Amino acid sequence: MTHRRNRLSGALLLAAATVAYGRTHAAPPPETAPDREPTTEWRDRGPEPTVLDIETRTCDNEDFRRALWTGGNLQLTVMSIPIGGEVGLERHADIDQFLRIEEGEAEVRMGDSADRLDFVCPASADHAIFVPAGKWHNIVNKGDRPLKLYSIYAPAEHPRGTVHRTYEEAMAAEHDHH
Numbered sequence: 456m457t458h459r460r461n462r463l464s465g466a467l468l469l470a471a472a473t474v475a476y477g478r479t480h481a482a483p484p485p486e487t488a489p490d491r492e493p494t495t496e497w498r499d500r501g502p503e504p505t506v507l508d509i510e511t512r513t514c515d516n517e518d519f520r521r522a523l524w525t526g527g528n529l530q531l532t533v534m535s536i537p538i539g540g541e542v543g544l545e546r547h548a549d550i551d552q553f554l555r556i557e558e559g560e561a562e563v564r565m566g567d568s569a570d571r572l573d574f575v576c577p578a579s580a581d582h583a584i585f586v587p588a589g590k591w592h593n594i595v596n597k598g599d600r601p602l603k604l605y606s607i608y609a610p611a612e613h614p615r616g617t618v619h620r621t622y623e624e625a626m627a628a629e630h631d632h633h
Contacts, residue, residue: 499616501525513557513605519625522617530611536561536602540622542594544569545629552586553607560598565590 500507501524509531512523516533524531536542536559546569560579566572569591577597578584586592596602619625 497521497523499523499525501530501615502527509605510557513555513603516603518618518620519622520613520617520619522613522615525611525613525615525617528610530608530613531605532608532613532617533605534603536594536596536604537622538596538599538601540596540602542592543622543626543629544572544591544593546591547586547588547608547612549588549610550612551588551609552584552592552612553609554584554586554594554604556580556582556584557603557605559596559600559602559604561602561604562595562597563592564595565592567591 499522501522505524507523513533516535518533518535520532520534522530522532534542556578558580560577563574563576563578563584564572565574565586567590572591572593578594579598584594594602594604617628619628
């Protein structure tokens with residue numbers, strides 16, 4: 456419900472601003488923009504210019520991890536973590552990471568070593584998580600439904616077009632990747 460209210464408030468503000476500044480024509484709706492990705496297409500569009508509904512994409516994703524956009528300095532992945540599952544303990548030496556939870560409940564764990572995750576914080580829908588480069592971290596699904604989140608890596612962490620359908624597939628790929 457919060458998302459709908461926020462969208463409505465934003466739409467009303469945009470309409471008021473349009474009237475206030477005398478704008479007489481609007482840009483075409485996003486559905487008709489030539490570079491907008493159809494919601495049925497799940498390919499990595501980077502580094503092409505792209506516009507997508509990140510909330511819908513994140514919530515509709517059923518794969519453990521899927522890269523939606525990979526550029527030279529940034530990558531967007533969507534994730535679905537099963538009930539009781541986790542992202543997996545990891546550390547990115549030279550990569551800052553931003554994650555946002557769209558649905559579900561999680562426990563975020565971070566620290567300076569794999570055996571000392573002394574930062575522990577609950578997080579749920581609409582929470583953002585910032586992971587500094589070099590920090591060990593894990594996100595555990597503590598809810599009763601899949602945890603839906605997206606992650607932005609800077610620079611990219613996974614090969615362009617990455618799709619890991621399960622946690623086990625992701626761990627095997629990470630072993631081969633590193």
